[in-house]
Amino acid sequence: MTKSISKTMELVDCGDSGILVEFSKDFSKTAWQKAHYVANLINESNVKGILGAIPTYCSVYIHYNCIQINNKQIKDFVKRSIQEFDSTRCFHKSPQRFRIPVVFGGEYGEDLENVGLQLSMSAEQVIDLFCSKHYQIVCIGSPVGVPLLDAPPFNKKIKRLETPRTKVPNGSIGLGGTQANIYTLDSPGGWQLIGKTPVQLINLEDSPPAPYKAGDYLEFFPIKEGEYEKYKGQSVDELKVETE
């Protein structure tokens, strides 16, 4: 058991201040769980010299100060902790679920038509298909609390923009490759925008700034342009679905 785990785990130095722990080259649920398991252990343990652990799809990047701790100590820590890997301890026992209202297309999602062309579908079909899935949050990205979601149920990768926008409005829903995300601030970005939510995802007075975590679920439902104002300013917390 332990052997097979270490066989599939690669620990690579990234210069003198980082180690990348890769559990797989391609996305797999187990690799993803292991990455988050290790990251949680590190981020909760406050080891002197470890500056942070960033988990993503199937790897975790560990950022450290080489004066306070060395790469061998960190690698040993990771090797030891992965032996205790427990897939039930990676995420919330009962994941949170949030339902996100979205105005699709038009000025809210300028690339909806383009995405339809890429998928040979009508805009309505793109919306229906996109809203048919309950997305799991794979990890959190920059600039602040951006939920990176697992793949929408399309049969093709979505091309990124050739020239990224310098400012994508807060709340925009973006598609890129086999991923989807929500922009949490006005920020630059190169993903195709299909819609926009009036809901405020992050709160910079809170720590952490987002109420959702990796492993939680987001669902999207279409609203009419006229309903945008009704939801505007609501926090994502208010749209949490109580699970039985």
Add this chain to the structure above:
Amino acid sequence: MNEFLKITNSKLAAIQDSGRYGFEHHGISVNGAVDQFAYLAGNLLAGNEFSQPVIEVTAFDFSMKSSVDIPVCITGAPADVSIDDKPVKMWENAILPADKVLSIKKIRQGLKVYIAVGGELDVPSIYGSSSLDVVANFGKKLFSGEIIRLKNINSIDEFTKNPPSVKGIPQYGSPWNIRICDGPESEVFTENFDYFYNSSYKVSTDSNHIGIRLKGPRLSGYSPTEVLSKGVSIGAVEVIPTGQLIILHRGRSVTAGYPVIGVVASVDLGLIGQARPNDDVHFTRISVDEATELYKNQFEQFSYLQNQL
């Protein structure tokens, strides 16, 4: 008390510190002073016990006054520094007397100059840092006319009696010789190493503290050109699909999806951040052990300032 600095001329300056740590897994970038050696040296020389926020001046002339006598230290790229029109040496402590003008002019051989004061700047902190994050809109750019309150000003007697000193001040200016360690995808580029390490690059004008774009020979013939998004180093040398190189700096997004040919050694991270547009850059490949030794030799003197990290 009512002690303060008044910024009298500022075009491009901001409050900076060690950076925003502990929130990278929430997507928040580290940021902080681009040249950490100069930042920490300033704190040490100004007699601070912990690293305090400083003023980072970029490229353009800057001046300020204090309402009270205060220890100061100016570090970073060479510049003409004066107090009350009398020249002041950089990397040495000085006293800024009340109501006299501290002026920084003609920043050269680099972009960033740091003003550390002996004492505390009373500036807001968010997620553990006062540093500027222009994407998340954290921190503070400084404009002419602005007032910054001061707290806990260090004793000037103590400061002049036992002036601290700093060792290992780097050589600023083009050409920048930047040391690089292998990174997570270096294997992808083994065929490109000779070419990369023997080429000379120029800093592109669209560079900043998020990414330094390089003009020069492009890399080709490697694969893959994109990888699954993963956490990425400050200092990572990314190769984008056109073969062009971008060095990610302290304001980088925490994850990225382009392959990384190498990572700038921590000891040289501040220097590449100082490089001006059109400066020449070349790279030398060193091991992680060598990089660690170099960093320790230069930065261990600051350890007591960073114990909060």
